[in-house]
Amino acid sequence: MNVQRTKPVAPVAASRVTAGVTFAARLAFENIGHSFNAHRQTLADISFAAEPGEVLCLLGPSGSGKTTLLRIAAGIEPQTSGRVLLNDREIAGPSVFLPPEQRSIGLVFQDFALFPHLTILDNVRFGLTALSREEARREAHIALSRVGLEHHAQSFPHVLSGGEQQRVALARALAPRPAVLLMDEPFSGLDSRLKDSVRAETLAILRESRATAIVVTHDAEEAMRLGDRIALLKSGRLVQAGRAEELYLKPANLFVAGFFSELNLFDARVRDGTADTPVGKVAASGFTEGAQVTIAVRMSGFDVSEDAGGAEARILSRRYLGVVELIEFAVSGAENPVRARIRCGALSPNARDIWLSLRKSDVLVFETGDENA
Numbered sequence: 001m002n003v004q005r006t007k008p009v010a011p012v013a014a015s016r017v018t019a020g021v022t023f024a025a026r027l028a029f030e031n032i033g034h035s036f037n038a039h040r041q042t043l044a045d046i047s048f049a050a051e052p053g054e055v056l057c058l059l060g061p062s063g064s065g066k067t068t069l070l071r072i073a074a075g076i077e078p079q080t081s082g083r084v085l086l087n088d089r090e091i092a093g094p095s096v097f098l099p100p101e102q103r104s105i106g107l108v109f110q111d112f113a114l115f116p117h118l119t120i121l122d123n124v125r126f127g128l129t130a131l132s133r134e135e136a137r138r139e140a141h142i143a144l145s146r147v148g149l150e151h152h153a154q155s156f157p158h159v160l161s162g163g164e165q166q167r168v169a170l171a172r173a174l175a176p177r178p179a180v181l182l183m184d185e186p187f188s189g190l191d192s193r194l195k196d197s198v199r200a201e202t203l204a205i206l207r208e209s210r211a212t213a214i215v216v217t218h219d220a221e222e223a224m225r226l227g228d229r230i231a232l233l234k235s236g237r238l239v240q241a242g243r244a245e246e247l248y249l250k251p252a253n254l255f256v257a258g259f260f261s262e263l264n265l266f267d268a269r270v271r272d273g274t275a276d277t278p279v280g281k282v283a284a285s286g287f288t289e290g291a292q293v294t295i296a297v298r299m300s301g302f303d304v305s306e307d308a309g310g311a312e313a314r315i316l317s318r319r320y321l322g323v324v325e326l327i328e329f330a331v332s333g334a335e336n337p338v339r340a341r342i343r344c345g346a347l348s349p350n351a352r353d354i355w356l357s358l359r360k361s362d363v364l365v366f367e368t369g370d371e372n373a
Contacts, residue, residue, distance in 0.1 A: 024179060120155050195222075
């Protein structure tokens with residue numbers, strides 16, 4: 001697959017037609033469990049819902065059960081327990097299991113799954129079996145126009161870039177005008193230079209079509225860019241669900257905090273409502289006196305100065321990254337080097353011994369041992 005072409009995507013938006021409106025549905029998972037055998041449970045008691053017209057990102061590390069949950073929603077994989085409901089109608093559960101073609105749910109695969117021997121038009125037309133040949137061609141042309149690729153109707157997949165193939169897969173999924181669209185890591189195969197523009201274009205198309213969408217990703221930043229809400233999974237369990245700012249600012253536990261930010265971790269005990277760390281004192285209200293806590297400081301959580309004040313630190317390494325520098329410090333009392341992202345120009349080129357102070361908004365306190373809560 002050719003993913004090196006960097007043909008701009010955004011300008012195409014001006015030439016495409018407005019996406020046909022679907023009747024968005026509410027897709028709900030109730031106490032979903034799944035296992036391949038008695039010794040391997042992949043999902044445990046998963047409950048959440050994607051609301052009508054919402055883009056919900058299903059986020060988590062590899063092996064957390066994201067794709068399995070998507071396959072259950074699509075009807076490709078049966079769950080072991082629980083129910084799937086579409087607008088409060090059970091489509092998969094103890095008493096019913098609708099086949100994929102009866103669910104009004106579209107699916108975009110990670111590898112796009114385009115047929116290499118069919119034209120782009122025929123790829124998009126492939127699933128429109130309920131329509132006459134002429135009606136199917138018309139709907140396929142409309143779907144290609146929505147994604148700005150009608151001029152490629154008679155081309156074959158191999159001549160398209162990765163970004164264009166992704167848009168063909170999206171057009172094919174939207175052509176039947178599903179109530180819910182499922183997307184399994186749809187941008188993972190794209191050149192990094194294309195991702196931003198293709199994601200923005202995809203989001204615009206989803207907004208126009210008004211279909212409810214669930215997008216699987218392992219990239220926290222991508223989930224924050226795309227999702228109205230995020231559901232974070234770990235080891236087959238739902239850890240936290242909510243808006244991006246809720247998960248970032250008020251993470252349920254250390255795992256959630258670490259998934260959205262690189263962290264510096266310090267162990268401490270609570271004394272008089274504070275916890276003392278090598279980089280300064282931290283407020284720890286709400287914890288019992290003497291409690292063992294873990295202080296998490298994001299890499300963006302440090303202010304630096306070459307004038308005395310704060311925690312003394314020595315620069316071990318610094319890497320120029322453009323807008324910021326990635327710097328490692330040695331701090332007395334810290335077992336590991338402290339890592340920080342500092343705006344370029346904040347320190348002189350020859351700085352060595354400096355002082356650190358904390359930004360309260362980037363400091364989080366957790367009871368030690370809650371990593372898997």
